[in-house]
Amino acid sequence: MASTGLSSSAAPSDATSAKAVLVAGLLSYADAETIGAVTTAVRDGLASHFGGVVSRIVLVDSGSADGTAARARDALGSSGGLLELSPARATADMLELPYHGIPGKARALHTILATARDLEAQACVIFDAGVCTITPHWVDWLIRPVIQHTFDFVSPYYHRHPFEGALTKGVVYPLVRALYGARLRQPAGAEFACSRRLIDHFLGEDLWERDGAQVGIDLWLATSAACGDFRLSEAALGVRTQHTRSEKTVDLGTTMTQVVGSLFADLESRAERWQRTRGSVPVQQFGALPAMAPMRGSSVDLERLIESYRLGCRELRDVWTWILPPRTVLDLYKLMDLPLAQFRLDDELWARIVYDFALGYRLRVLARDHLLQSLVPLYLGWLASFILQVRDLGAEAVDQRVEDLAATFEAQKPYLIARWRWPERLRT
């Protein structure tokens, strides 16, 4: 394989030369609190569900100073077998804590996948060592589709409160589905599994050293799988919670810049592919979702969300005219005066807004960070509208509402393609 400039600092040893059918990779950073339980769950999952095959647990720690690796070793105890590797020491990306908290994540992931390839593993499963809710079943639900059902990529599907993960519901999932044709509902999940064929494909992809890989790598791997000739599936893993790695809170603007920015960057690099994809196909689901009572009522302050939207309309009017066509801007103004109960941001309008922002990002009509930050009030408006529509619904109905939104994104895809191909510069 051609060099990517990434390498493991681990010296070749007997440990790495032995073959394994399964590789379970743990990514960690300052996870002393959780990694013991995660390691144990992974070990137990491998033993109870795949006891008959050779498996290895590989840990790539991104420089924890809290004894994370020692906790993992302790958790395995005398059973041992933990293969510890370090990603090549990066520079800037090791200093930057992304919203999901693994510095140098792309390098760490690359190290695990390269190790899985070197071990000639048939499947590789990835876990974030900061996850608090993992059970041994996760190992089964993620790996079995690969080993037993010949799927190439298993994306996680976490059970969430209807109002949680709204950025995924309102932007990431609809966009990934409409553009790449794969109905992966949480395509940027931290846990996933992949086949040997997909490992080779991932390692050959030209994305590991791209700007933003630190943040976007999970999503980019999912879209990479969606764009190739691979079989995709989802594993329902239940509820996921994560321990906090940093005292610093990440504001919505930063999250928007990181998540949506990495998605828009991906669009730019795969335009040739997504413009040829029509429609979408559902993916087969594995695992099981625990029953959760319908969520009635909400602690979300809708007035505050809508006021943020109104403030955006007042303050960002000029900025938006660089990105959005006049019709859209007018439609947004009309929403300002609506009372809370009638506040609705139409799906079609929202889809076009997201598409226009993707186009503005591509054309660099504004500094990209500023452009993405200016999406925040619009997103909050959409979120308020979404919550108003689903707050009295059960989980299934909420899911259906998200599906309807994603279908609208699909229907509006020609709008994006037409403008992408022959952009109309709104202001010059």
Place this chain on the structure above:
Amino acid sequence: MRHGDRWRDPNWYKRAIIYELPVKSFYDANADGIGDFPGLIEKLDYIESLGVTCLWLLPFFPSPLRDDGYDIADYCQIHPSYGTLDDFKRFLDAAHERRLHVVVELVLNHTSEQHPWFQRARRAPKGSIERDYYVWSDIDEKYRAARVIFVDSESSNWTWDPVAQSYYWHRFFHHQPDLNYDNPAVLQELLRILDFWLELGVDGFRLDAVPYLVEREGTSCENMPETHAVLKAIRRHVDERWPHCMLLAEANQWPTVVRAYFGDGDECHMAYHFPLMPRMFMGLHLEDRQPIVDIVQLTPVIPDICQWALFLRNHDELTLEMVTDEERDYMYLAYSADPQARVNLGIRRRLAPLVGNNRRRIELLNSLLFSFPGTPVVYYGDEIGMGDNTYLGDRHGVRTPMQWTSDRNARFSRADPARLYSPVIMDPIYGYQAVNVESQERDGSSLLQWMKNLIGLRRLFPAFGLGSLEFLTPDNQKVLAYVRRHSADTILCVANLSRSVQPVELDLSAFAGLTPVEVLGYTDFPIVGPQPYFLTLGPYGFYWFELQRRPV
């Protein structure tokens, strides 16, 4: 190799969009009136914004500049007017960071008379290796069958050298003695030069004037088998050490002759398609597709890894060597009624003045350039419709400073106007106050914005760079229609070569059931049926359609 494996596609040149520029003409960073590498670095954002993927730099080596740098005095240095080797390295890194490949010139055929090799050769004993770096004769009668190329300035291919007391051979200007490839040391020298630039990180070479490398008595001294042997040796060397490197042959010959420069895929990766360019202009002026169809049908199949380089205009004259005498007469009348515009066997004009600054014609010609089989080469300034100055002598009139703004010197340089290497274009139609990058970047309907969009479209469809071509034969001769196919993609291109609206009925029965989707606006047209498909095209209009099979 630095920068990984240069983005992994070994056949990158087949999907490239090349932007050709002389460093001296692009941007002057040190206010000495001459463009330079630091200036070029400053303008890389602009080049990136165009969407092109590859830069081809005209010669930038130390040179007396009697042939605008094609008379090289030192192959491994930078002309001091353009900067230093460190400046070049910085430029290369900055270009690669923007994913732009960089192709430089390798003038194989000749050097400047000031090159140390020549100065040494003229003083070396007859028969010595040093002397034999060049082609000498005691008489000027050898190789009489070889034509003189620069008929306006040279009367013979031999020039007497009083120091050597011998004649030396030159196919171009008399101050450009031809290297002697019968001397193996010469090839070794050139390979060392090639390694030098590849080691720095360049991605390919334009091999200048390749048909003339070897001379043999009784022949035209063009396209000799020994010349191909030299090129094959260069290619072997490249493949062994620099597999990403692309070699582009400049061989102004008929396609059937140029075909040999691809070998069996073991000679040059690319070669210019010289005869296509004048025929595109001719077809446009005649309002008849036949000249274009004829030359494409005369073009032989080339090996899979090879590619034609296509262009509308470049730094030289619009060459009319590869047309018939009648066609040349027609072209002179049609495109250079002013004799001042003629030089050698060609027309020294840029694209916009050639077509009367007609925006629709410029767009149509570019649509052909970007949809024909091959890699398009855009000449700097043509993306904004720059003009020329035919009074500057030789071909300098198409190498004037890039027009960035309407400010002094077109903001090309802060030097006093008198100090510029060339006056900027100042006439009322094409002058820098009317035609410049700044105004076109602010004008949403400018030629520059249109070119950016077209380049973006071209990049979306691999079929344009990689696909096959089939012509359709509608009754209306003013309409050129062809299908490009690659993998699952089928693209139908239809162009109206005339100044008036034209109807056309296309036999698309082979595509019955498919939906033509107009590429620019992503608009569905009626599904193709068994009957002729009827279209109407506006003056100089063109359509590109994806032929898509829609799910039932």
